[in-house]
Amino acid sequence: MSGKTLFDKVWDQHVVSEIKDGPSVLYIDRHFIHEVTSPQAFDGLRKRGIGVFRPAQTIATADHNVPTIDQHLPIKDRLSRFQVQKLTENCEEFGVQFYGLGHQYQGIVHVIGPELGITQPGITIVCGDSHTSTHGAFGAVAFGIGTSEVEQVLATQCVLQRKPKRMKIEVNGPLAKGVLSKDIILYIASKISTSGATGHFIEYTGSTIRNLSMEARMTICNMSIEMGARGGMIAPDETTFEYLKGRKYAPQGEAWDKAVARWKELHTDADAVFDTSYEYDASDIVPMITYGTNPGMGIKINEAVPSAPDNVKALEYMGLTAGEQLLGKPVNHVFIGSCTNSRIEDLRLVASLVKGKQKAPNVHAMVIPGSKQVEQQAIQEGLDQILKEAGFQLRQPGCSACLGMNDDKVPAGEYCVSTSNRNFEGRQGPGARTILASPLTAAATAITGRITDVREII
Amino acid sequence: MEPITIIKSTCVPLPAENVDTDQIIPARFLKATTREGFGDNLFRDWRYDSDNNPKPSFVLNQPDYSGSILVAGKNFGCGSSREHAAWALYDFGFKVVVSSFFADIFRNNALNNGLLPIQLSEEYIQSLLAAVEDNPELEVMVDLPKQQLNVVGSDEIVSFEINPHKKSCLLKGFDDIDYLINQKDKITEFEKNRITA
Ligand code: SF4
Numbered sequence: 001m002s003g004k005t006l007f008d009k010v011w012d013q014h015v016v017s018e019i020k021d022g023p024s025v026l027y028i029d030r031h032f033i034h035e036v037t038s039p040q041a042f043d044g045l046r047k048r049g050i051g052v053f054r055p056a057q058t059i060a061t062a063d064h065n066v067p068t069i070d071q072h073l074p075i076k077d078r079l080s081r082f083q084v085q086k087l088t089e090n091c092e093e094f095g096v097q098f099y100g101l102g103h104q105y106q107g108i109v110h111v112i113g114p115e116l117g118i119t120q121p122g123i124t125i126v127c128g129d130s131h132t133s134t135h136g137a138f139g140a141v142a143f144g145i146g147t148s149e150v151e152q153v154l155a156t157q158c159v160l161q162r163k164p165k166r167m168k169i170e171v172n173g174p175l176a177k178g179v180l181s182k183d184i185i186l187y188i189a190s191k192i193s194t195s196g197a198t199g200h201f202i203e204y205t206g207s208t209i210r211n212l213s214m215e216a217r218m219t220i221c222n223m224s225i226e227m228g229a230r231g232g233m234i235a236p237d238e239t240t241f242e243y244l245k246g247r248k249y250a251p252q253g254e255a256w257d258k259a260v261a262r263w264k265e266l267h268t269d270a271d272a273v274f275d276t277s278y279e280y281d282a283s284d285i286v287p288m289i290t291y292g293t294n295p296g297m298g299i300k301i302n303e304a305v306p307s308a309p310d311n312v313k314a315l316e317y318m319g320l321t322a323g324e325q326l327l328g329k330p331v332n333h334v335f336i337g338s339c340t341n342s343r344i345e346d347l348r349l350v351a352s353l354v355k356g357k358q359k360a361p362n363v364h365a366m367v368i369p370g371s372k373q374v375e376q377q378a379i380q381e382g383l384d385q386i387l388k389e390a391g392f393q394l395r396q397p398g399c400s401a402c403l404g405m406n407d408d409k410v411p412a413g414e415y416c417v418s419t420s421n422r423n424f425e426g427r428q429g430p431g432a433r434t435i436l437a438s439p440l441t442a443a444a445t446a447i448t449g450r451i452t453d454v455r456e457i458i
Numbered sequence: 459m460e461p462i463t464i465i466k467s468t469c470v471p472l473p474a475e476n477v478d479t480d481q482i483i484p485a486r487f488l489k490a491t492t493r494e495g496f497g498d499n500l501f502r503d504w505r506y507d508s509d510n511n512p513k514p515s516f517v518l519n520q521p522d523y524s525g526s527i528l529v530a531g532k533n534f535g536c537g538s539s540r541e542h543a544a545w546a547l548y549d550f551g552f553k554v555v556v557s558s559f560f561a562d563i564f565r566n567n568a569l570n571n572g573l574l575p576i577q578l579s580e581e582y583i584q585s586l587l588a589a590v591e592d593n594p595e596l597e598v599m600v601d602l603p604k605q606q607l608n609v610v611g612s613d614e615i616v617s618f619e620i621n622p623h624k625k626s627c628l629l630k631g632f633d634d635i636d637y638l639i640n641q642k643d644k645i646t647e648f649e650k651n652r653i654t655a
Pocket of ligand 1 (some may be wrong): 063064108109110131338339340398399402403420421
């Protein structure tokens with residue numbers, strides 16, 4: 001018998017039972033909920049007259065539709081206010097911990113889980129949100145679910161799931177200056193395509209991945225779903241333990257030592273077999289940008305827009321022509337934020353690049369911290385001053401222009417270089433044209449007012 | 459959930475590939491707290507211009523095409539996990555989506571709401587799309603018990619895969635949650651031996 005992959009080990013430990021020829025009953029250790037995908041699930045419980053089975057294992061926050069200014073005031077938009085109000089009431093009624101607006105722990109669900117130490121190696125995590133894959137950076141099996149499944153987890157702490165296939169993506173070698181983990185994942189997505197990993201759970205390995213910080217690893221795992229994967233994970237190591245140690249919900253004292261001993265077992269056996277494997281050389285990775293309307297449509301920043309029969313519609317939407325260079329193209333919006341790139345490390349990188357410089361007059365540059373804790377930390381470190389002096393607007397935490405559910409939208413037809421994860425049509429507002437990039441590329445672009453190769457200014 | 463057995467209907471062709479859930483139902487319409495009413499905003503930005511006038515070029519605005527079967531290009535439903543996408547399709551009146559490839563979360567969401575995702579070969583989808591575009595009155599018969607689909611009047615019958623558990627749920631109109639609630643004793647037992655606290 002061959003060995004087990006990291007994914008197998010964690011998954012198998014959580015199978016309560018298996019339905020013959022059907023899915024498994026999978027036990028869920030931690031469940032995150034937010035205002036958009038949970039109200040119908042709570043209604044379902046009410047209709048059935050049942051409560052939340054294990055309320056202590058569900059954590060709620062408000063992030064998707066919240067405003068990013070004046071969060072101390074009532075939400076102006078009636079529907080958003082009602083949705084957040086509903087979540088507040090549901091959490092009260094069902095005994096679920098809620099980090100709402102104004103709370104010191106509020107933030108984007110995939111940012112607060114790790115920073116509070118709720119996200120840990122070897123556990124299962126779900127959330128009614130496809131970017132739950134972010135938490136896989138800690139060696140957790142974490143994936144997004146629909147609202148019916150949110151209801152399943154609330155009612156029974158389990159979901160019915162079929163075990164996905166296993167994919168290995170290995171990246172080796174040192175990263176060049178100015179190249180970030182966002183570039184790695186945009187590069188991989190451009191190779192594998194937006195559906196190439198469907199039905200799979202990815203494990204990212206190799207020396208390049210090993211050398212990344214936890215924040216950078218989260219950026220990689222976050223975008224697993226952009227290739228269709230159920231999730232992505234990275235084996236826990238000293239970097240993981242170092243990050244978690246002392247965090248609010250991380251094990252303490254003796255329990256910590258025991259946990260670390262257990263976590264050290266979480267790696268793929270040498271003789272384990274993957275269904276699919278890819279290997280890339282970091283020396284081929286440079287700053288990346290997207291030109292189309294799905295995250296797989298990425299190119300190296302100095303490449304021309306490719307011509308392919310299946311990107312005609314995308315180019316039309318983006319107002320681009322095949323053969324055109326994006327480098328040097330004027331843009332009016334820069335969005336730094338989202339669960340992909342809104343952590344303290346991202347803000348530090350941006351601040352270090354823009355320090356002492358000024359944004360271009362044509363650019364509206366917005367920085368949205370991923371959480372209240374990130375915001376506080378940025379203020380403590382003086383990053384807020386640096387950003388302000390450079391003409392960037394540092395706002396309050398939430399999903400913001402990543403999906404345009406609040407007022408932070410990009411006007412129709414205008415370009416936005418964005419550190420988020422999706423460049424779908426209308427994602428940042430009806431008609432908005434999104435170009436995905438790393439925080440450094442975004443910051444450099446804000447300074448020059450044109451799509452810029454960050455390697456030229458650092 | 460309403461049971462599904464046999465569905466006979468005309469089809470709506472949507473040949474676009476990689477249709478993501480942001481197109482099916484844009485985020486700004488996700489503010490409702492119930493499951494109903496999302497059909498009005500199905501494919502909102504493809505269906506209406508910025509002044510809310512219907513775009514005549516979009517298939518849902520073309521009176522020739524109607525029916526409860528959507529025939530879509532490959533990788534349908536990629537992107538966000540929003541179940542609102544399945545609700546919107548169902549609320550609009552679709553019972554079946556046929557494609558050569560579905561995104562995982564969308565497939566689960568559809569199955570959990572009595573919307574049947576049928577995966578067939580790219581070749582068959584292309585020929586079906588062409589046939590429907592050629593003749594909007596063409597009817598397709600979906601037989602869930604037999605796991606078969608055919609164009610009415612044609613001898614060519616194609617089989618489709620569906621997980622046996624999901625099939626029986628759809629046939630009976632059962633939700634997964636009913637099944638799980640019956641497993642609570644087993645789940646409690648499992649918790650006692652759980653290593654990851
Ligand atoms: S930041 Fe964007 S991708 Fe992340 S959870 Fe929020 S809406 Fe989803």
